[in-house]
Amino acid sequence: MMKKSFMTGNEAIAEAAVQADCRHFFGYPITPQNEIPEYMSRRLPEVGGVYLQAESEIAAINMLFGAAGAGARVMTSSSSPGISLMQEGISYMVGAQLPCVIVNIMRGGPGLGGIQPSQSDYFQATKGGGHGDYHLLVLAPHTVQEAVTLTMEAFDLADKYRNPVMVLGDGYIGQMMEPVEFGRKTRQSTHPLKSWALTGAKGRPPNLVKSLYLNPKELEEHNLEINKKIQDMIKNEVRVETLLIDDAEIIIAAYGTVARIAKTAIKVLRERGLKIGMVRPITLFPFPYETFAKISKRAQKVLVVEMSLGQMVEDVMLGLSGQGCVRFYGRTGGMVPSYDEIINETEKFITEGKA
Amino acid sequence: MRMQGKFEKIFERPRTLRSTATHYCPGCGHGIVARLLAEVIDEFKIREKTVGVAPVGCSVLLYNYLDIDMYEAAHGRAPAVATGCKRVNPESIVFTYQGDGDFVSIGIAESIHAAARGEKITTIFINNAIYGMTGGQMAPTTLIGQKTTTSPRGRTSEEAGFPIRMSELLATIDGAAYIARVSVSNPKNVIQAKKAIKKAFETQINGLGYSMVEVLSHCPTDWHMTPLESTKWVEGHMMPYYPLNEFKAPKRRN
Numbered sequence: 001m002m003k004k005s006f007m008t009g010n011e012a013i014a015e016a017a018v019q020a021d022c023r024h025f026f027g028y029p030i031t032p033q034n035e036i037p038e039y040m041s042r043r044l045p046e047v048g049g050v051y052l053q054a055e056s057e058i059a060a061i062n063m064l065f066g067a068a069g070a071g072a073r074v075m076t077s078s079s080s081p082g083i084s085l086m087q088e089g090i091s092y093m094v095g096a097q098l099p100c101v102i103v104n105i106m107r108g109g110p111g112l113g114g115i116q117p118s119q120s121d122y123f124q125a126t127k128g129g130g131h132g133d134y135h136l137l138v139l140a141p142h143t144v145q146e147a148v149t150l151t152m153e154a155f156d157l158a159d160k161y162r163n164p165v166m167v168l169g170d171g172y173i174g175q176m177m178e179p180v181e182f183g184r185k186t187r188q189s190t191h192p193l194k195s196w197a198l199t200g201a202k203g204r205p206p207n208l209v210k211s212l213y214l215n216p217k218e219l220e221e222h223n224l225e226i227n228k229k230i231q232d233m234i235k236n237e238v239r240v241e242t243l244l245i246d247d248a249e250i251i252i253a254a255y256g257t258v259a260r261i262a263k264t265a266i267k268v269l270r271e272r273g274l275k276i277g278m279v280r281p282i283t284l285f286p287f288p289y290e291t292f293a294k295i296s297k298r299a300q301k302v303l304v305v306e307m308s309l310g311q312m313v314e315d316v317m318l319g320l321s322g323q324g325c326v327r328f329y330g331r332t333g334g335m336v337p338s339y340d341e342i343i344n345e346t347e348k349f350i351t352e353g354k355a
Numbered sequence: 356m357r358m359q360g361k362f363e364k365i366f367e368r369p370r371t372l373r374s375t376a377t378h379y380c381p382g383c384g385h386g387i388v389a390r391l392l393a394e395v396i397d398e399f400k401i402r403e404k405t406v407g408v409a410p411v412g413c414s415v416l417l418y419n420y421l422d423i424d425m426y427e428a429a430h431g432r433a434p435a436v437a438t439g440c441k442r443v444n445p446e447s448i449v450f451t452y453q454g455d456g457d458f459v460s461i462g463i464a465e466s467i468h469a470a471a472r473g474e475k476i477t478t479i480f481i482n483n484a485i486y487g488m489t490g491g492q493m494a495p496t497t498l499i500g501q502k503t504t505t506s507p508r509g510r511t512s513e514e515a516g517f518p519i520r521m522s523e524l525l526a527t528i529d530g531a532a533y534i535a536r537v538s539v540s541n542p543k544n545v546i547q548a549k550k551a552i553k554k555a556f557e558t559q560i561n562g563l564g565y566s567m568v569e570v571l572s573h574c575p576t577d578w579h580m581t582p583l584e585s586t587k588w589v590e591g592h593m594m595p596y597y598p599l600n601e602f603k604a605p606k607r608r609n
Contacts (some may be wrong), residue, residue, distance in 0.1 A: 059435040061443075065426070069438035072443040200406060200423075202403035208426075
């Protein structure tokens, strides 16, 4: 038995990064993710790593650019407004094909918004975020243990695709404490040789890390190369959890913290004899469209619940491709739907269907 | 006495400078500084461990001219990129090559904080008082009265404030170990400029902190002058406001 630790999601994500051989962290304080940089500032020097507090999120993401370009496994973490500030740098990292892990512990927006949990950065995370033709690989944990596993895997995936990977949590995932296990059995770490890294042109022609292609034909070729990796992600990396979907007449679609709450609602509804199941996307990009395409043949109704005013619901509808009936329920601004609210919504959905 | 047909080679292209045409306009100061950089890198024999950062602006294509590992950085972010690189590989010699818009306007936070951290990197800052790459707009270092495409009646302090003296500003920061302003307006100044660049790299090699050389440079195209007029303009107009000086240098050991 692996030793269990009792930690907040933020601390667990930080330790997971260290155990995935991340030795460089650059960040800027913002609530509700401060435990990540605080943990890193203690922990990284113990393992010969570097923690550096940047002067801004803009500087932080560009320090990642420099560190990743030099060949390091590197991470930053922030929360919604800070992630907005990083978008330019993230776009540059995709353009320059640099791997890194970015943790977004979402809070309510727009603007300064609030500091309570939210899922309102779904569009930004999954549809590109910055300028240009690209996607990030986006992983959405719903428990602290899963946050650990996905953070470790995020580094391998970033290296594999030479693309930034985002771990998308919310204030609950970051702040709540749960028992977690660390250990190598939860990861298959791969450290590909980074022959492209900028370590000094010794015994080889110089390397160049860049995203500028003034000739449109060259830029198109470059973008197609990036898109090829995105197509490979779509083919190879979709992760999804399904729960009681075989006989389900209504499917609840939710990710992250909301999926936990939905699980409780489903338990209650099943006890009442209702055939309810759940689809929980774990990768938000690539999105499990196929899973929704399959369930649309059987379950006629999909209730999408989010801590936003409806973002993932658009991908669910794409997956269903006009089949079935979709209902959305969301809370915003840091308000969290209770399992009672989800039960009520599900029951209304059933009644309205009968009418 | 030399033998017939055999000549001693007394001048050649530095190893670090690639044999290629540059995109710089005729008479531009950038090419001179690129060569000085290449000479300094050769003289310290650090080509194989030097990593450069070229951000947006006329600076950006420097990687086509120097035969070393290089990053292209977002506008203003070169000191942050260089910081990331140096913190991963402290044995690398890392420099940024930035224009006035990049170093003093959009990236001034990164510039000041890299200096404040005493980041062991070197910045070569090309001050030509104008945005060259985008076609001659007002820079944070554009002089009062200077006409640009976005200050068509000449810069006024009422509308656009005052030009920033970056060397003087950075010299107040404890983490900055070497700060100098030089020019490439005539051969004597070019020789002085090379000495300053050499000292800046030496400061980094010795691990003494942040180093920066501000190079007053000429932009005949966007100043609408001949190359010769533009070098005279550097001396007659820029130098009175931006005096050449070694503002800060590490104390000589011995």
